[in-house]
Amino acid sequence: MIVRTWSARATKAGAQSYHRYFESILLPQLHRLRGFEGAFLLGREQEPLVELTSHTLWTSLDAIRGFAGDDIDAAVVEPEALAMLSDSDSTVVHRSVLLSDRGPG
Template identity: 45%
Template structure:
């Protein structure tokens, strides 16, 4: 599995707009892409802004290419996200998952 990491930042008074956009627009579009495995949206306070972290899971770099195009490191940022954020990363990072731990009890 490949994790795709991207970050964007919003002013506090607009901090609710990006999560709404993410749930209503981004997630339905991602679910249409073969090889998309899921995503998390996290937030943290950073001075007068809120930083959002999106981690999406993919079966392969080929699946990411189907979503992002040939320039795999370029962020895909929709107009709704641009309107909700004060700034955002223009590039993404990819990580190969080497361990995936859940909290389920181990079986013998």
């Protein structure tokens, strides 16, 4: 499994809007893609902004290409989402999952 990580910064209101967008618009689109395995959206307050990191889980680099195209290191962010953010990274990082454990419950 591969984790694709992207970062952005937003005001508190922008972070809340992006959270709603991620949950209601982006996730349903991702769930339709072959090889998509799930996602985490994390937030960290860094006054006056909130740092957001998106971690999407994929079965392979080929599955990521199905989402991102040939340049898999380029961030894929719709203009609608960019409008909610103060700034965002133009590239992403991919990491192989070596171990996954979410506990007994």
